[in-house]
Amino acid sequence: MKYILGIETSCDETGVGIFDVEQKKLLANVFFSQIDLHKEFGGVLPELASRTHLEKIKPITQQALQKAKINLDQIDAYAVTTHPGLTTSLLIGVCFAKSLAFAKKKPLIEINHNHGHIVSSFVDNNLILKNDLEFEHICVSISGGHSTIFLVNSPLEFAPIGNTLDDAAGEAFDKIAKIMDLGYPGGPIIETLAAKKNFEDFFSFPRPELENKFDFSFSGLKTSVLYKLVKLGAYSLKEKKSTHLMTQDLKEKIASSFLVCVRDILLKKIEHALKTYPNIKAVSFVGGVSNNNYLRKELGDFCEKFNKKFYLPPRQLTTDQGGMIAIAAYFKALAKDFSSYDLDIKRFSRL
Numbered sequence: 001m002k003y004i005l006g007i008e009t010s011c012d013e014t015g016v017g018i019f020d021v022e023q024k025k026l027l028a029n030v031f032f033s034q035i036d037l038h039k040e041f042g043g044v045l046p047e048l049a050s051r052t053h054l055e056k057i058k059p060i061t062q063q064a065l066q067k068a069k070i071n072l073d074q075i076d077a078y079a080v081t082t083h084p085g086l087t088t089s090l091l092i093g094v095c096f097a098k099s100l101a102f103a104k105k106k107p108l109i110e111i112n113h114n115h116g117h118i119v120s121s122f123v124d125n126n127l128i129l130k131n132d133l134e135f136e137h138i139c140v141s142i143s144g145g146h147s148t149i150f151l152v153n154s155p156l157e158f159a160p161i162g163n164t165l166d167d168a169a170g171e172a173f174d175k176i177a178k179i180m181d182l183g184y185p186g187g188p189i190i191e192t193l194a195a196k197k198n199f200e201d202f203f204s205f206p207r208p209e210l211e212n213k214f215d216f217s218f219s220g221l222k223t224s225v226l227y228k229l230v231k232l233g234a235y236s237l238k239e240k241k242s243t244h245l246m247t248q249d250l251k252e253k254i255a256s257s258f259l260v261c262v263r264d265i266l267l268k269k270i271e272h273a274l275k276t277y278p279n280i281k282a283v284s285f286v287g288g289v290s291n292n293n294y295l296r297k298e299l300g301d302f303c304e305k306f307n308k309k310f311y312l313p314p315r316q317l318t319t320d321q322g323g324m325i326a327i328a329a330y331f332k333a334l335a336k337d338f339s340s341y342d343l344d345i346k347r348f349s350r351l
């Protein structure tokens with residue numbers, strides 16, 4: 001087996017990646033983000049996402065093949081995300097992958113979207129598989145759709161040990177940005193504003209203590225920010241909009257305090273994991289929020305202090321894309337873990 005093609009359509013990104021098994025390298029990672037299409041609806045509109053996947057999946061596949069400088073007949077296996085995700089979005093990728101695998105008489109590999117995020121940090125910035133990966137390690141997977149901590153025992157074995165009880169961390173970035181009229185996605189804008197105040201903590205937003213110390217709750221943090229702004233007269237709950245007191249200075253202070261709070265929450269979870277699982281060799285940080293330079297640095301410094309390795313994905317693998325699906329499929333192909341042609345999406349699966 002030489003080339004594996006990975007397909008990702010679980011939410012609002014149509015992605016195709018191609019992994020070269022001999023070189024252990026991701027040759028192509030092409031994706032189309034539907035963010036702009038969904039913006040006007042204030043969130044992902046499932047039917048629109050599904051229809052857009054249908055339109056984009058073929059041209060994106062063709063672009064990935066061009067990028068990898070190969071043709072479809074050279075693909076040796078087809079991999080696809082089957083869960084978790086939006087039913088109607090997952091269906092497009094699964095039907096497409098099944099059709100290709102069946103028509104070309106090649107193996108089919110089903111991938112858990114979370115598995116994709118977990119292995120996204122297994123390649124270096126040249127998209128080549130790292131050869132010094134250590135297990136077991138913990139993976140902090142944080143994006144607009146998920147906030148989960150996984151215990152990763154091997155490239156194929158992982159289990160969630162903590163999850164968000166309400167909003168995902170990225171969602172909190174986006175909602176707070178919306179309250180302050182900053183635009184979407186909120187994460188990068190909040191980071192820029194926070195840097196202006198040197199990541200100082202002005203408001204000491206709450207760091208919740210939860211029963212399972214690995215779980216997250218970001219909805220409370222979002223509410224604390226909102227009520228702080230209401231108390232300061234910068235946001236009107238009645239009119240559901242900001243007032244003239246929402247100054248640039250206040251936005252920067254809120255952004256800075258919020259980001260420091262997110263850092264503290266993440267570090268506390270990691271510290272708890274290191275104490276609970278003494279065999280942990282490394283920590284990885286993946287998903288859309290792992291684009292944040294401040295969090296990258298703070299989590300990295302923390303791991304260094306505890307003498308643990310720290311794995312980050314290359315930037316292009318932080319968001320949802322097919323590259324990570326092709327990498328996960330490589331490990332499943334090594335284990336000869338293939339699916340039958342009547343593969344279906346896994347409905348109602350959160351993890």
Ligand code: KG4
Nearest residue numbers: 143144145170185186187188288289292319
């Ligand atoms: O993985 P992703 O592209 O899509 C989802 O699965 O949600 O993640 C997008 C999320 C958004 O919530 C966005 O605000 C956040 O990642 N994000 C960031 C940064 N860049 C993107 N959050 C914090 N800091 C950033 N620099």
Ligand code: ZN
Nearest residue numbers: 117143145320
């Ligand atoms: Zn994702």
